Amino acid sequence: MAAAAIAALHAATAQAAAAQSSVAPGSIGAAASQTRQGYWWYQTPPKGEDPDPVAEPIRKPIVPPMTELATWTPPRIRKLIEAQRDYAATVLTVDAVADFWRLEDFARRKARAFAGVTQLAMLQHPELNSKSSNPMVGDARDQLSAYKDATRASYLRAHAGEFALVMFSRTSCGYCRVQWPIVQRFQDEIGWQVTLIDLDRRPELGNRFGVEMTPTTMIIRRSSQQRMVIASGVEAYPTLKQMAYQAVRLLTGDIRPEQFMTGPGQEGGFFDALANGPVAASDPEALGLAGLGSVPGGRP
Template sequence: MQMNFSQRLCLSGSIFLFTVGLVCTPVSVLALDEGKDAAFYQKHKEGWFWYKDPDPEQEQPDVISTNPEAAPIENRYRNSSLTEVDIDALWTMYPDDFQELLNHVQNLAVQDPSESNVLRYLVMQDVARRKALAYTNASMYVTQKYGDLFNVNQVYPAAKPGVTARVQMEQHEIGETIASGRSSHALIYFTSPTCGFCEKQNGVLNYFVEKYGWTIKPVDINRQSAIAARFGIETTPTLLLIKKGMEEYMTVAVGVVTLTELERKLYRAIRYLGGETRDDSFLLYDFQKGSALDPTSILKKKGGQSP
């Protein structure tokens, strides 16, 4: 009987402890939850729909620019005595200094249009005019004295008889160059059946062949698209110049051109492929070499352009 009582007592004690544990546990959990809820509600609401005012920007102190260009430059003659500047000083004054002084004198004349101020400004204007005239005279003198350096009239005259002679020399040189290049050059003529401009160009090319006896190879860009793609041709009519033994080629004309224009362009292309001209002398004729129209001829002269 005692054993049974002990067992019952133990069972009763276990039940009591378990019951106390169940009662205490929710209290502890509730206390923790209350602490979390208090911290949550004290926290600022965050998320997409909650707007938070940005932190106020701190006022920046005004920065004073140290760039000298920001501040207007005062005319250095503003507070100077103009009576000390005589004609001789004005005549030999550096142009930038003269312009600065002239601006100041003009401003004074506009601010106070008295007789003395206006007279001073007109005198300076007269000095400037005379100085420009002196430079023009000196420039004409030097140009005439050293005409071989600066004058293009010897190869590009302006007088009518000289113009006639120049045109004849150009035409003769063009004709000789095209005729001599007939055996070593050929023209590729890109065309198409639907090209209306090609019909007009055909007549010009027929006359060109009769005059010079050149070989012109027609290429239909529709039927011979591979050749057109090789040279990157998309427009008709187009004329290309090729040379024997040379992979390099050059476009002569795109679109309809007259016979005179074709001759001139072909002449320049022949000379360029032959190495007689470069990019910077592409328009140069043979009779103009070494003249003022030859850009690099000055580099070949001893001492440059110094007389």
């Protein structure tokens, strides 16, 4: 029986060899490539076809008469200027370069005309001009700065019992030694309580208030969870007072986040972002107006 089994094995081997020799070489490669495909098998991506070596023909842009060009929109004019510039830089002829500068001259005069009409519109609509809210004359600017400073100080003094300043520092922080006298000046002039916290001694407070760098100056509202960072690093006293003023107005609800850059006396004026209506799609007033559509009497 052993001899019969050996004979059968030899016969099977001969048949497999005959079958393998009858397979075409190309089909063997295809079968091998199919077995090699898998997640970890690297296959070189096929090379893309070479781009056409023939260069694209140079086309001269069509420059219309100025009367027609005056009816074009600025984006369309800009595209024509760029096309003429590329064409002129390619052919380098006097006529092509001159056409490019004629287009540039037209764009310059167009901008000049727009500026002229803008100045006229500002005279007829002073509410669109910042000069009434931000005078440029030296004496007037000094008076405006003094008024803003007095308004900030008065507002902050009125909230001295409701808020406090906390400055986080470290023993090894040289900048903290510069910032701390500035914070103390805030206490002397405004009357707020100021506190210095050394994070080397109280590291748990840094984690609690999310302080990652020193010095960090923060406003904290008493008997509340409200707080707000007003300075990260060294800040001058006027900047510190201005940021404290804006932060208190925001925390008390006197202003909205969109009005954070609105200064004293600027509410409802040129520098108030919400002076003429909502500016964001999430604004409650904007959401209400969205349902009006084209209803008669609705605001546009």
